[in-house]
Amino acid sequence: MAVSVITEAMAAISSQDAGSVRLNTSHNPGMVGTISAQALSDLLGNHDLDVVDVRDRDEFTAGHLPGARSLPLEELRADPDTTLPRRDGLVFVCAKGVRSLTAAKLAERLGYTTIYSLEGGTNAWVKSGRQLVTEQRAAA
Secondary structure, three states, rough: HHHHHHHHHHHHHHHHOOOEEOOOOOOOOOOOOEEEEEHHHHHHHOOEEEEEHHHHHHHHHHHHOOOEEEEOOHHHHHHHHOOOOOHHHHHHHEOOOHHHHHHHHHHHHOOOOOOOEOOOHHHHHHHHOOOOOOOOOOOO
């Protein structure tokens, strides 16, 4: 099952790089975790994760993680059942980690169990030396 594979990989990374993956126990122990840019980068190459960027569309277009899809937080809040797939292995991303943590907690309330928020968001991703993907806008 994908969830157990992801969970095992997270445990392995956590033991190798203490502090890169931390569970946020202030909300509900063991449910929503934060993940460092390094740990997420390692997982993206080996696991099928749904990377959901909850920033607005302009922020997403200006630069996003490879393989991420855009789902602004307001759209997620308006209709979470339609906008999220019925599977685990969700990683939420924003600019600094605040909106993504809000989205992760919403997913948790909907019954998802393998949920992460990128600690420090795209700012931390870039600061760690990783690239963002940019998209060209079509001329109007």
